[in-house]
Each structure stands twice: as C-alpha cells, then as structure tokens.
Amino acid sequence: MLGLMQNWPLTVDKILDHAKAWHGDREIVSRSVEGPIVRSTYAQSHERAKRLSNALKSLGVQHGDRVATLAWNTARHLEVWYGIMGIGAVCHTLNPRLFAEQLCYIVNHAEDRIIFTDLTFLPILAENAAKMTSVKHFVVLTDREGMKGVSLPNALCYEDLIEQHSPDVTWGGFDETSPAALCYTSGTTGNPKGVLYSHRSNFIHTLATMSVDVLGISGMDTVLPVVPMFHANAWGLALSCPAAGAKMVMPGQKLDGASIHELLETERVTFSAAVPTVWQMLLAHLRDTRGSLTTLKRVVIGGSAVPEAIVRGFRDEFGVDVTHAWGMTETSPLGTIAQPSGAMLDLSPEQLLQAKLKQGRTPFTMEMKITDDAGNVLPHDGTTFGRLKVKGPYVVGQYFKGEGGEILDETGFFDTGDVATIDATGFMQITDRAKDVIKSGGEWISSIEIENIAMGHPKAANAAVIGAPHPKWDERPVLLVKLRDGVEGTKEEFLAFLEGKIAKWWTPDDVVFVDDIPLGATGKIDKKLIRDRMKDYVLPTARTPVGA
C-alpha cells in the first residue's frame, strides 16, 4: 500500500516558478561586471532563464549534459543556473581561483559542453581554451557592447542568445533524482573530485535551510550573498532566496569593504553571508570611515572558523548578529549552524557568544556523529574529539564517475575529513582536519587549536602547526610562525605565550620562523604544501646526538 498524496517531484525549476508566481516583482539587484548597478525581478529573470533554456537546446544541450559557469554573483549567473537546471542539464560551477591546470582538469573531467563566463575570465579562457577539449561554446555574460573587446574564438554573446530565443519551454517533468548541479572539491589531496547534486538534494537542502533555526530567509529579507555561487553553491542562497521571495543583492566581482558597504546601505540589506576575510575587510572599512550598518540584522559566516573579534565587533559596534556555520561541497553545503537551541535558553550573553564561536548544531535532516578510528561513536562531552561523519539527503553518496571509490562507512555515513568535538547541547566544534591532527603517543593533538592561539601573539602575522616525525611519540607538533614585517621573535617567547593556554604535552617541540605561510585556493592554510616544504626537517627532540 502506498500513501495517496500527489506525486510532485522535488525539482528546482519549481523554485523560480514559485518566485515568479508569488514574488514576481521582488528585485535582483546586481553590481554588473561591466560596472553599473542593474536591476531585474524574479518575473523578468524567470523569463530570461526560460529563453536561455531554449538557447541551450538550440546549442544541442540535453538532459544530463554538463554546462559550466565561470562567473561572479549576478542576476545573469542566476538565470544561467535555472536555465540549465530547468531542462535537466547539469550546472557545473567553476572556481576561478583555481590554477589554470586544475581548471582544465575539471572542465575535461566533467566533459563540460559550454562555459558561461564573465568578461573577467576571458584571459584565462583564451589561454586555456585549446586544452578544454569537450567545450564547444563559450558564452560571454555581457551585451553586444561588451562583446567588442572579446577575442575568444567562437564566443557567443549572452544578451544576443536571450534575445534570439523564446521563453516558451517546459521545465521539469523528469525524476527528482536527476542531476542538477556539479561542483568539484578543492582537492587538497589528489585530483579535485566532483559532487553531483540531484534536484532532490538541492530541493531538500533549500527547505531545510529555510527553517527559522537554520538560515531562516524570509520574504521580507533583502539578502546579499557575498559567498560566491561557485563556492559551495553560495550556501544555497541562489535557491533559498527565490523560494522565500527575498530580494537579492548580487555583488558581482567587487567584494572589498567599501563596495560591500555601499550595497548593504543603498539596497537596505538585512541578511548577508560570507567567509571571515570579507567580514574582516568590511569591519576595517567601517572603522576607518566611521560607517554604520542601518539595515543589516544578521550575517552568516562560514568557510573557516570565525574569529571572536569579528563576532564581538559586529555585535557591539554595529548591532549585527553573527551566526557561525559549517559545511562543505559534499554537504550541499550546510552541515551545522550555531543557532541556539532550547538547551541554551538560560545562557548569559557571554556564554552564548562563546557557544556561537563553535560551528553549531546540525539541522533537522542531517545526521551527525563523531567516532574514533575504529568507528566507535564518541560521547557528546565537548572535549572528546573524533572523526566527524554525516549522513542525510543532501550529503554526497559517491563522487562523480566513482572517483575515490566507496566513500561511505558501513552505516552509510560520510567521513568529512574533519576532526571535531560535540558538546552536551549538540554544538559541534571543528578541532582539526583529520590529516592535520597530530598523533602523539596514541593521543590526538589539534593543530588548529595551537595555531589559533599562536596567531594571537602580537608579533605573529600568521602561524601554522604540523606534526613532525618523532622516534618515540610517533609525531610531535612544530609551530611555524610568519612574523609581522620588521619585528623579530624568539622560540622562547612563543612557547611562553602558549603556556597555560594548552595542555603541557601539546606544547610544540620547536618553533620555526618562515617567510611565508602558503594558502590554498579557498584561503585556508595549505598544510600539504607546508609538509612538502618541511619534509627534510628534523625535530630537535628527534635528532641523533652528535657522536652517538
């Protein structure tokens, strides 16, 4: 026996249909790549997305074909997403911050047939087009005027395409498990791997994030997604904003403090989302210019751990609530968010702030656990840390083309590669990447915890901690410090600074001063490169005494 409710497949074309039908006049305001601010509405962008679907069909795109975008957050980029997904093709977001070599690898691995690109990225495409063997067309997200300087062979003009095709096209009508979008992981180990989202997974993620305790986007909100659509799907905002009927403000390529501040104020933004760096730039700008935030109420921060100073700065100086979130490409991306739960009703503002520095709790529909290496579930005591594993309708089941083989454990959980604690209120805190955690005498030491404290030293510009081989303890921590320009420092003063802030046995066996702490494509410390550079390094505590 089956239930007798309607068969209504969860396909994402219904999101923009809903926005058009019920919030047709709500705006999408973009800082265009050409320069001026341009305004569209859900009704207009819906029509343009439909025209684009017909254009794609005329270019031979079929159900399941991959069509890529290399673009900033603009209304055009949004239209392209829905135009692709509406007809069952797969929208593949390319990260322009990747090295050319990786970009080519990804395009070819995905077998992208078309790349939609902003003017910004024409040079890199011109240089590498020949290596992108599957690509038949490049479409430049501009008008005829903008095409004048374009020298890329066979490049098509987006506005021409839109104009040439009718909006009369059927969206949806396929199974909800059809693929909708593709995004490659940054690939700190091995080649980048593709996560192939389904319509169903994107749809359920959208519903889950719309909950008041998750992102809680309302139709009354004006949302500025600073987080790029090529970075973990802009945390789903390109789907949840139209679903909620929120006004969208798209920042284009200008993510500096002054440009973001201008949009926040002129467009009366109430909600925004970005990585910590962007918020740091905005805070600095506001302080420099004695600026204020008159409409902004909430910002969500993710991508890397949020520094306490940002949370306090926004709260105390600008009356803005900062919410910390965690996720990854493999989780669509929202995995946890630091929204207080019923268990935290009696916390003081200061206790709440400390809690909100953690990555937070898992939304309904996401299962989560921490385990030891043998897979045993570890307690939610806030101190025991273990491998962070997740399961749910928008968690990756396998990578595109089966890369990496079986990636779920025997209970169906995906190992995030992060190491974390979970406390009694259910709040999760990332303590390290599994491959960066230092295993000393059978116990785990969090490299991130030590480096975060070390970065607080006034002389430190940046810091990193890695495990170095040790004959007795297996591994011992070593602290790498990049000093601020023009200052000098000693091993002793850094070790003294850590004293009392970490367990004694966590104290690094050495401090090494370096000229550079390398960062990866997503702005995180590239520990793989650091380990490569340090491969011949020997700990002083591990050195064979001279003459022994």
Add this chain to the structure above:
Amino acid sequence: MLGLMQNWPLTVDKILDHAKAWHGDREIVSRSVEGPIVRSTYAQSHERAKRLSNALKSLGVQHGDRVATLAWNTARHLEVWYGIMGIGAVCHTLNPRLFAEQLCYIVNHAEDRIIFTDLTFLPILAENAAKMTSVKHFVVLTDREGMKGVSLPNALCYEDLIEQHSPDVTWGGFDETSPAALCYTSGTTGNPKGVLYSHRSNFIHTLATMSVDVLGISGMDTVLPVVPMFHANAWGLALSCPAAGAKMVMPGQKLDGASIHELLETERVTFSAAVPTVWQMLLAHLRDTRGSLTTLKRVVIGGSAVPEAIVRGFRDEFGVDVTHAWGMTETSPLGTIAQPSGAMLDLSPEQLLQAKLKQGRTPFTMEMKITDDAGNVLPHDGTTFGRLKVKGPYVVGQYFKGEGGEILDETGFFDTGDVATIDATGFMQITDRAKDVIKSGGEWISSIEIENIAMGHPKAANAAVIGAPHPKWDERPVLLVKLRDGVEGTKEEFLAFLEGKIAKWWTPDDVVFVDDIPLGATGKIDKKLIRDRMKDYVLPTARTPVGA
C-alpha cells in the same frame, strides 16, 4: 544519469530520532486525562514509542495496517503516533466530535485493527464496540490504576503494554511513499472520505511549515498545540515540534480559557495554535480575570475565518501577534498563512492588520490558483473570486479506497471546494464554499460575506445566507437570522443594515427569522442541513401572484 547524493528516505520516524539525538532533554508536558500535569522528554517518549512499536508487532500489526487513536493531545498520544508510524503501520486519528454512526462508519471503512483511546471516550466505545467489526483490541491510554473502572471488554492497559515490551526495534527502512497516517474529512456531502498521508508528504509538510515565513517553530520555542491531533494533524505540530526541538505543552481535554491560560503561563509558552473559538474563550477569561500573557509571542489561528476583534484584542491588550492560516485535511493541512511578504514592506500597521485578516499566502511547495467553472485562471486582483485549487507534495491525490473517483483536474490541481480571491500581493481570501456560493444571473454572490456583515447586527445571535431558486436569476440570496434572546427584529431593519456594505444586487430577496442556525461537527454553519430545512421555501420574489 542520476545525482549522486545519498539515498535517505523521508520517513517520519527520523523526526523523533532527531529529537532524541539532539534535543533529548526537551520536555513534553501534558495535562493528563486523569488530571495531574505529567512531564516527559523527547528521549523518554522516543523510548516509550519504540516499546509501543514492539507491543503493536506482538498484537500482529504489520506494514500498512491501520491503527486508530481516539485521544486528546498528550505525550502518550504522541508516542502512539510515532510507535505506529515507525514500523510502517498507519496512524488513523478519529475525531471524537463525530456522531457515533459516523465514527463506526469510519472505523469500519478504514478497517482499523486497534483503537487507542483516552478514558473520556470509553462510554461511546462501549456502546459501539460491537459495530466496529474490524477492531481486535482497545488500548486505554492510562496506567493500571486508571484501568480500575474500565468495563470495555478486552481493553488493554497502555502503561502495561509499554512496560512489557523492549525498546529494541528498527524504525523506517521502507519506501518514503509508504502510508503513514489516515484522516477522514468531516464529510459535509456524502460519507466521510479518508486522506491517506505518506511518510514523504508528512515529512515535506514538516519541512515546509518550519520555514520562518510559515509556522517558523524554533528550538527555543515552547509550543502549546490546542488544535487537536485528530483535527487536521494539529497542523503538523506533532511533527514540526520534535523536528525543531521545541518544548511541547499538551493541554489534554481541558481547552477552556482558565486551563489554557494556566498552561501558557506556568510552562512559559511562546507559540500556540487553535481555532477562533478557543482564542475567544481565552480572551474573555483574560479580560474577566485581568490576566496577562507574559511569555506568549505568537498564535496561529485557523479552522475558520479569524474575527478582527480577536486579532486586535491579542495585539493591543496582550502584545501577541495573531497569524491567520488556512488549510484542510486534504492539504496536510497547511495551505496558506498570512505572513507578510516583501510586497508588504511599506504597509502601515493598520493596512497590515487588514491584510492579516485574509487567509494569506501559499508557502513554497504549494501551488495555488483560482479559476472559473470552465477552469480558466482568474486574475490576482483581490476582487475576482473563483474556485480555489491547489497542487503540491502534501495535497491529496485520491481519497482512500478511491472514494469520489478522480479528484484532480487535468492540470493535476485539487479543487478545495472553496471560493476565494487572491490579491496582488498573493494573499488569498476565502469568500465562500463553492456549494454555498449563490449564482445569480451568471454572477457569483458570496454567502459568507453577507452573513458575516449580518452577524454584526446587534440583534443577531447568528446568521446564515443561502441561495433560493428564482425563475429569472436562477438563484437569489435569502438571509436567515437567529435573533438574540428576547429581542425582536424586522426584515427591513436587517436589509437597511446591509445597505452600502454590499453591492446592491447582492441584497437578499428575503430575511427569515429562525430559532436555530445548525452547526456541524467542526463548528461551522451546516448549510446542507439549512438547505434541507428550507427545501419547500419559496422566495417572495419568485412566488406566482395570486390569481395569475
């Protein structure tokens, strides 16, 4: 090609699993049918629900079998729901307000194997048990002490059952389209018809209602569902509260103003939901006792149109926001809710209040349209009214056992049987039931609009408007008035009262004073019965002149 995200069926057992794992200590507080306030937690009720699942299995219940409840809102009732649904059996909620004959019809039609009942309903069951031929067991929701006075043959004790069985049972593992719950419509025409919800439909309804712009239940909330679990699923609160980790306060059978007020205050309730009658009783109680509402922030009202006086009373006297909602058994039930949208940002508080008296806008995942009799879509102008039709993942596709045949139109929409307008902001307002709308000269007249105005006459205790046959106009409205005790009224003064408040051609052709305006099981005016009583009535405007 398919997306490569995890296969994670949307089954409702995962809701209570989530509550146990992440909000295990949050309370479910019940006013027990035996009298005292009793306290449970999600972790405890999860264990008890699992024990119940084993008890059901021991009684022979299998996947798809119907198990009924005839019970008030309590933690035990909640446990029974999850205990039934977790193993793939169907939870059939019975409405104790139905006449015994209808109750027997429904039990037999559903082929219920077991009925879980509160002590309250033992008399009606004792009297009718013999007619409920499919029922093998009655389980009384009480402990051994409470069983002492129970004379129902073969009645089992709930607490005994729970105690006798282990909590070790597997929930879920079946397809998400499996049936989860069954609820019969009140059946104003013909026999009651069953709506068979699936796990999927209940799950998606839960996610949709958790959105900030729908019910927006947070883990920080304490929710008092006055609306019964047997009435349109308590608007999904038995699912959305555990999903959100909200504390639940279950009122049992005492829904009077004093009892509800006591719970609201002692349990620090922040959110509640009920039909207008309950709120009217609460308002009266608060005014009589000079009581206050110190924690309540929001109430949702549905079931019938919300009177303006209630909205103003709660807002102005008690600082509580009233939100109007509309739905039906066939829509799981939430169809629309009067949450302001982006199009209403500039409304004044008074304009907003007027807007909030409408039934509101449709949540994302629900499609809605109004059409004329030929199925043509009518404009969203706030004045044109037409048949209200809906479509979505938690809208009925067909009734249980195919009763009523094909119920969707050729575009897959379900005709709600309501007549409504939709305005430019997307707010829907019910103007009538389709079968009650008066068709005069090819145009429609809203019976509800006229009777609502007539009820405002100081001499009216109640009023109803029906269409009476007319040789020229097909139908013309006739107003039935029940006068307040001891007053007298005339046709002329009622017609004069309507003048200027409705279009001239809407003016009733006659006013008939009656002793009784009959109400149906759900408290609405029973127009079918009125039409039966008036079947020999002839309009003065339709009478053949004497001697003609």
